[in-house]
Amino acid sequence: MRPSSPFVPVLFAVLLAVAACGRGGGSDRAPEPGDRSVAEVQGQTIWASDVKREAVAQGLVGEGEPLDVTSDLFRRVLDEVIDQKLLAREAERRGLDNSALAQRRLEATRERILGDMLVETVVNGSISDRAVETIYQEQVRLAQTSEEIRVRLILSRTKPEADAVIGILAQGAAFEAVAAESSIDDATRYSGGDLGYRTIDVMPEAYKNALRDRPAGSTVGPFQTEGGWAVLRVEDRRRETPPTLEQARPQIVRYLTYEGVRQLLEELRGKAEVEVLLPGDTPRSQEPASAPRPPAPSAGTSAAPASPRASPPPVAAAPAPKKTS
Structure with missing residues (x-):
């Protein structure tokens, strides 16, 4: 027996809409070029595009991303679509789709779908x-574009400890080794204190003031920060590269x-007559x-x-x- 989908309770609220949209289904004609049938439920065909649409609606894949029909994700979503259709058929059999409440919900869902299709056709198509x-x-x-600076950090608890770090570096010790041994900043000490490339405008104020106009190869500090006393080494300066x-x-x-x-x-809105019937309503924003x-x-x-x-x-x-x- 196929395992029950964990999404069934969540999706139950929209099953009547699926039933309404699916009424009269079962056509052998593919709804999209290159589409393929992947299942049948009581004579109604489920297409690969139906499964992809459900996966997109759940945020499992992006609109333009592929969804391999042989993948575990595809099969899981296919099972959910089958469950939707089975529940919708049963709701129809019981006449639930004929109630006034169901008709209102179906109409609201229909309007949302049509609005989405209009956006896809008019907006996305352009x-x-x-x-x-x-x-x-x-x-x-x-x-x-700003200038990016690559720096390394050694963070100490007190100024005397930071002064001792300066003394060790002055004797020729490698900055990376001293950072790994002495820095209290666990986020960087195991990478030799490497903070990577960043622009000055996103750095804390103390770092901005200390690093401004300092050339590559220079050691800066110690100076006080919120986390302790910092000693920095400027590894490189370069212009920020915009994304491709x-x-x-x-x-x-x-x-x-x-x-x-x-x-x-x-x-x-400019063409339509819209009147909001709420007391004390203020004119809507643009x-x-x-x-x-x-x-x-x-x-x-x-x-x-x-x-x-x-x-x-x-x-x-x-x-x-x-x-x-």
């Missing part, structure tokens, strides 16, 4: 590789999707409440602007600082 590359090139042109087009693509696509939906909803949120900024970038017209996401992002205490 996001071309050329549009993505145009925004990417413009952002690269406008980006003010492929690395930036997902964030740019999210921005273009957000802008497309915002403009579409703005246009639809941005439709159902518009998706703009893409979250990457680490080291500023937050999204408050204006309804979001700015394209910056393509250069600085790494977050490691904790040193």
